[in-house]
Amino acid sequence: MNTAVLIAVGDELLSGIRREGNCASLAWRLHDAGWRLMRMEVIPDERPAIVDALSRWVGKVDLLVLSGGLGPTHDDKTRVALTEYLCCGLAANNVLYDRVLSRYDEATRERLDRSRSVQAAIPRYACGVYNPAGSALGS
Secondary structure: OOEEEEEEEOHHHHOOOOOOOHHHHHHHHHHHOOOEEEEEEEEOOOHHHHHHHHHHHOOOOOEEEEEOOOOOOOOOOHHHHHHHHHOOOEEEOHHHHHHHHOOOOHHHHHHHHOOHHHHOEEEOOOOOEOOOOOOOOEO
């Protein structure tokens, strides 16, 4: 049986400002697909906390999902923590980011394009994942 750990990243989740829903939704989908969920955690959007979570779970489970902390603002630390853990830099995946932008009207595209240098960035050797709902890429 495949094993998974889901980690929700966000100070807004820990403060109660927002309710965590991404990991909860994914948990039942994984369960229905026959996966064994080992743990679901909510951690702060801080580089040390994210790196610690990666250190604890990478290589111990078949799937590790981090949800959150990928926005364009200074308080979103997931991509930076990933590059620290992986000892690599960031690289833009403009093809996938253009696909994200194509869903929006012209005014919204222009606004979102201003954060391209952050939103299109993924760890250098990772594969980008198209996000059909938000404006950040997964990797």
